[in-house]
Amino acid sequence: MIIKSLKLQNFRNFGKKSFDFSEGSTLIFGPNAVGKTNILEAITLLSTGKSFRAGVEAEMHREGENVTRVTGQTEEPELEVVLVSEAPNPAFGEPRQERQRGGKRVFINGVAKRVFTFAGTLKTVMFGPWDVGMVTESPSVRRRFLDSVLGQVDREYRRSLLSYEKGTRQRNRVLERIREGIATRSQLLYWDHLVIREGNYLSSARERFIDFVNSTTFPGEELSIEYDRSAISEGRLEQYKEEEILAATTLVGPHRDDINFQFSINTRSDSNFQNKSLAKYGSRGEQRMAVLWLKLAELDFIEKESGQRPVLLLDDIFSELDPQHHELILETVGKQQTILTTAEPRKFKKNFDAKVKIIEL
Ligand SMILES: Nc1ncnc2c1ncn2[C@@H]1O[C@H](COP(=O)(O)OP(=O)(O)O)[C@@H](O)[C@H]1O
Numbered sequence: 001m002i003i004k005s006l007k008l009q010n011f012r013n014f015g016k017k018s019f020d021f022s023e024g025s026t027l028i029f030g031p032n033a034v035g036k037t038n039i040l041e042a043i044t045l046l047s048t049g050k051s052f053r054a055g056v057e058a059e060m061h062r063e064g065e066n067v068t069r070v071t072g073q074t075e076e077p078e079l080e081v082v083l084v085s086e087a088p089n090p091a092f093g094e095p096r097q098e099r100q101r102g103g104k105r106v107f108i109n110g111v112a113k114r115v116f117t118f119a120g121t122l123k124t125v126m127f128g129p130w131d132v133g134m135v136t137e138s139p140s141v142r143r144r145f146l147d148s149v150l151g152q153v154d155r156e157y158r159r160s161l162l163s164y165e166k167g168t169r170q171r172n173r174v175l176e177r178i179r180e181g182i183a184t185r186s187q188l189l190y191w192d193h194l195v196i197r198e199g200n201y202l203s204s205a206r207e208r209f210i211d212f213v214n215s216t217t218f219p220g221e222e223l224s225i226e227y228d229r230s231a232i233s234e235g236r237l238e239q240y241k242e243e244e245i246l247a248a249t250t251l252v253g254p255h256r257d258d259i260n261f262q263f264s265i266n267t268r269s270d271s272n273f274q275n276k277s278l279a280k281y282g283s284r285g286e287q288r289m290a291v292l293w294l295k296l297a298e299l300d301f302i303e304k305e306s307g308q309r310p311v312l313l314l315d316d317i318f319s320e321l322d323p324q325h326h327e328l329i330l331e332t333v334g335k336q337q338t339i340l341t342t343a344e345p346r347k348f349k350k351n352f353d354a355k356v357k358i359i360e361l
């Protein structure tokens with residue numbers, strides 16, 4: 001599925017603006033702060049129902065406005081996200097209690113849907129400069145990535161994740177009440193079963209994706225990811241029960257998972273390779289490369305699982321990657337609809353053929 005056009009109303013720095021995209025590649029260029037990343041954010045909002053960068057959704061309202069509309073025309077259907085806040089715009093005015101209310105509504109062909117149903121209709125893979133943080137930042141960043149990939153291809157994963165999150169919250173409450181002496185251990189049983197069942201679904205889906213990524217190669221590099229799984233089972237819950245009651249927290253399960261990036265370095269000249277942690281030993285360039293590897297694998301994984309090739313969104317990545325990887329990007333660009341942004345088009349314009357549509361901001 002491709003996105004043919006995008007209509008923005010009061011989204012970020014845009015008042016009213018429409019864009020048409022090529023079914024091949026579209027290059028958006030313009031100076032800094034003109035709204036290039038905002039356009040990609042709007043497309044991912046249509047894809048996932050969420051912003052990848054707004055801490056509070058109201059941030060997306062154009063300053064001073066409180067009704068924001070993002071509409072995307074795919075071949076079929078039309079997707080729309082409408083954000084409404086009670087005035088004043090809390091992102092700029094006084095922080096107020098209402099900011100969490102107001103709300104977000106999503107529509108497919110004009111029919112209101114739950115975000116849960118809406119998400120994943122249009123599939124996208126986004127790659128931007130901030131993604132290098134995936135290697136070095138906290139585990140929650142990597143878990144969020146896993147959830148976003150699997151959530152796009154598997155509705156059951158989305159359901160299971162919601163149920164698991166709710167289940168652990170409830171279970172934590174029971175743990176707390178046991179600690180306070182107002183609940184009995186048998187009251188944990190129901191929640192134990194639930195978090196074990198959902199937790200195992202989540203971790204086996206995560207494992208499937210990680211195995212897939214490891215089955216793909218990256219030119220000139222030995223990269224792998226290791227699944228640092230926090231297994232959940234009756235035995236494990238039993239083992240941690242006392243600690244859990246003391247902490248009033250569920251201590252094992254996919255909410256404690258992590259993935260570690262590994263690369264192999266030639267330790268001596270006798271081709272004695274060793275797997276090393278990319279977060280600890282890799283240069284920033286090597287870390288970026290690994291994320292590129294992961295994103296390319298993500299494209300193929302989503303296609304394999306859903307039968308639908310995602311739209312590739314590349315935000316300002318040419319300034320970040322080494323010239324030899326530009327080549328690889330350009331190869332990939334032709335394999336699906338791709339929307340790229342850059343502040344310096346001359347750098348690689350010559351590499352593109354005439355088929356690229358250019359939007360100048
Ligand atoms: N809610 C908002 N209302 C008005 N302007 C905004 C809002 N959020 C961000 N902006 C503006 O959008 C611009 C940044 O857009 P961005 O897409 O990051 O630019 P770039 O073209 O560099 O990618 C900044 O000038 C910022 O002030």
Ligand SMILES: [Mg+2]
Pocket residue numbers: 036037038315316
């Ligand atoms: Mg930008």
